[in-house]
Amino acid sequence: MATSAVDVRSRRGFDFSKWAVFPALCATILFFVVPLGVMLLWSFYQRIGGKIDRDLSTANYVKFFGKPYLFEGLINSIEVALITSVVSIILAYPLAYIIAYKIPARWQRFALILAVLPFWTSYVIRSYSWLLILSERGIINSVLLGLGVIDEPVTLGYNRGATVLGFVHFFTMLLTLTIYANLVQIKDSYRMAAADLGASPVQVFLRVTLPLSLPGVAVGAFLTFVIAIGDYITPQILGGAKELLLPQAIMLQVTRAADFPMASAMSMTLMVVVTIAYLVFAKYLKMERV
Amino acid sequence: MARWFRHLPAAFYLILAYVFIFLPVVILVLFSFQDGQLPVPPFDGPSLRWYERMISDSRLVEALGHSVIVALLSSLVATLLGFLAAYALARRNMPFGGGIRYLLMAPLTVSYLIIGMGLLITFALIGIPKSLLAVGIGHVVINLPLCFAIVYSQMGEHQRNIERAAQDLGANDLQTLVLITIPILQPALFASFCLAATLSWDEFIIAFLLTRFDVTLPVIIFEMLSAGLNPVLNAAGTVVFAISILFVLLALLLATRRKRANVDAAG
Numbered sequence: 244m245a246t247s248a249v250d251v252r253s254r255r256g257f258d259f260s261k262w263a264v265f266p267a268l269c270a271t272i273l274f275f276v277v278p279l280g281v282m283l284l285w286s287f288y289q290r291i292g293g294k295i296d297r298d299l300s301t302a303n304y305v306k307f308f309g310k311p312y313l314f315e316g317l318i319n320s321i322e323v324a325l326i327t328s329v330v331s332i333i334l335a336y337p338l339a340y341i342i343a344y345k346i347p348a349r350w351q352r353f354a355l356i357l358a359v360l361p362f363w364t365s366y367v368i369r370s371y372s373w374l375l376i377l378s379e380r381g382i383i384n385s386v387l388l389g390l391g392v393i394d395e396p397v398t399l400g401y402n403r404g405a406t407v408l409g410f411v412h413f414f415t416m417l418l419t420l421t422i423y424a425n426l427v428q429i430k431d432s433y434r435m436a437a438a439d440l441g442a443s444p445v446q447v448f449l450r451v452t453l454p455l456s457l458p459g460v461a462v463g464a465f466l467t468f469v470i471a472i473g474d475y476i477t478p479q480i481l482g483g484a485k486e487l488l489l490p491q492a493i494m495l496q497v498t499r500a501a502d503f504p505m506a507s508a509m510s511m512t513l514m515v516v517v518t519i520a521y522l523v524f525a526k527y528l529k530m531e532r533v
Numbered sequence: 534m535a536r537w538f539r540h541l542p543a544a545f546y547l548i549l550a551y552v553f554i555f556l557p558v559v560i561l562v563l564f565s566f567q568d569g570q571l572p573v574p575p576f577d578g579p580s581l582r583w584y585e586r587m588i589s590d591s592r593l594v595e596a597l598g599h600s601v602i603v604a605l606l607s608s609l610v611a612t613l614l615g616f617l618a619a620y621a622l623a624r625r626n627m628p629f630g631g632g633i634r635y636l637l638m639a640p641l642t643v644s645y646l647i648i649g650m651g652l653l654i655t656f657a658l659i660g661i662p663k664s665l666l667a668v669g670i671g672h673v674v675i676n677l678p679l680c681f682a683i684v685y686s687q688m689g690e691h692q693r694n695i696e697r698a699a700q701d702l703g704a705n706d707l708q709t710l711v712l713i714t715i716p717i718l719q720p721a722l723f724a725s726f727c728l729a730a731t732l733s734w735d736e737f738i739i740a741f742l743l744t745r746f747d748v749t750l751p752v753i754i755f756e757m758l759s760a761g762l763n764p765v766l767n768a769a770g771t772v773v774f775a776i777s778i779l780f781v782l783l784a785l786l787l788a789t790r791r792k793r794a795n796v797d798a799a800g
Contacts, residue, residue: 260621260706267618267637267677274674275640278651285654338550345543356785357551361558363777366735367751368770371758372557375564375572378762382560385574416554473644475738480758490646497742503654510647521642 401483425459
């Protein structure tokens with residue numbers, strides 16, 4: 244029957260599916276592959292005296308890795324992304340666990356939707372909202388001053404801690420989703436069997452639930468690291484001027500210096516870091532499944 | 534009584550977590566009704582003056598319009614292209630099918646900042662000016678992989694059998710597509726459109742890099758932010774949040790109603 248269907252189709256003039264993939268393919272090549280190629284090429288150009296020198300050289304990369312004020316952006320970004328991932332996992336895991344195992348099944352959907360509702364506040368506004376809380380005249384300082392705990396407002400915003408807080412708030416929601424999705428797939432019978440065989444609740448968690456939920460943690464951690472390391476808005480609004488993260492350093496090259504070759508070289512470096520993270524996590528995920 | 538006691542730590546953690554998650558939103562919304570000049574304590578309100586100020590700010594309203602246009606059109610294009618590609622790859626043995634699938638998903642692994650930078654340099658070279666069109670193209674690039682993946686995941690063997698039945702009964706490819714495939718895939722198409730629209734509506738960095746005069750809402754909000762805390766931003770943020778929540782609730786409602794209808798039909 245399958246062959247007859249093919250025969251019938253080949254006799255018709257119009258075969259829709261032959262060209263159906265091409266619009267998407269062309270769009271991806273034209274507006275994704277080509278721009279990446281252009282950027283790679285430009286990263287080997289140089290901006291000298293306001294003009295683009297098109298002789299290929301690795302000068303931008305040498306400068307990036309040689310000048311501490313540029314290279315530090317990369318180190319800061321990796322540190323912030325790692326801290327964010329770890330803290331977000333520590334906060335999100337218990338939340339996902341409670342929603343998956345302690346809340347009655349009929350309320351779980353509601354509890355989960357509630358836990359990720361602020362996901363849909365505007366991305367720029369979310370960071371701004373934290374300023375309302377952390378700023379010198381913000382909520383925390385007002386409360387502490389009112390209670391008489393402090394006499395002078397304390398500086399809470401415009402530093403690395405504020406950036407991490409903004410990130411952690413967002414990624415706790417994301418990780419709660421991925422970990423919850425993983426936890427509800429673990430069959431109850433596994434945990435019951437372990438308990439029947441004499442495992443204490445702590446042992447059941449450490450030796451059954453936790454190992455089986457690691458793929459969900461890994462997926463969430465990977466997403467967290469990759470999105471956090473490429474984000475410009477959160478450090479720009481909350482982080483202050485003392486230290487720059489890599490995306491901020493890249494944007495400075497674009498908006499202030501108009502040095503597109505340098506910005507391209509830095510973007511390529513960021514892409515390599517993300518690719519390494521992907522390879523690390525892909526390997527880790529596969530090992531978990533074996 | 535004893536059970537209550539056992540669940541106390543969990544309940545306590547749950548409440549703390551929800552407070553943390555909702556704190557910024559609650560503060561944002563509360564101080565959008567502030568009567569004073571700054572969105573900081575003490576709260577003296579409620580007042581709608583900052584909402585009035587927002588509506589009379591022509592740049593904000595204009596940017597809102599731009600955002601809606603870019604979100605709707607770019608998601609429409611992304612969903613259409615994603616659907617066509619999924620249709621071809623799920624239904625035919627394309628040469629290099631696996632490679633094409635991988636290529637279509639590749640933009641997901643690259644930061645928006647890098648995609649935006651690449652488009653900025655390339656558009657400057659070929660002479661496409663900074664514009665809403667340029668932003669729309671950028672948003673198609675970032676949303677196409679998601680739209681493709683959502684639709685592709687819903688084109689299984691079951692749908693294929695129904696299509697075969699239609700073709701055996703004499704429908705040609707176009708008829709099968711319009712009368713069978715698209716109606717079956719309608720929930721997936723709707724979901725991918727909604728997701729793409731929400732992501733485009735909220736996207737900042739590509740819109741920031743690829744616009745000059747006709748900016749979108751996140752960009753204008755960011756520019757206003759550099760002038761410091763401002764209750765108009767609270768009002769704008771509250772409106773954006775309300776619109777997004779309405780959108781999400783609508784999608785959820787449609788999804789549950791459809792599921793219920795399917796269960797009824799099956800029963």
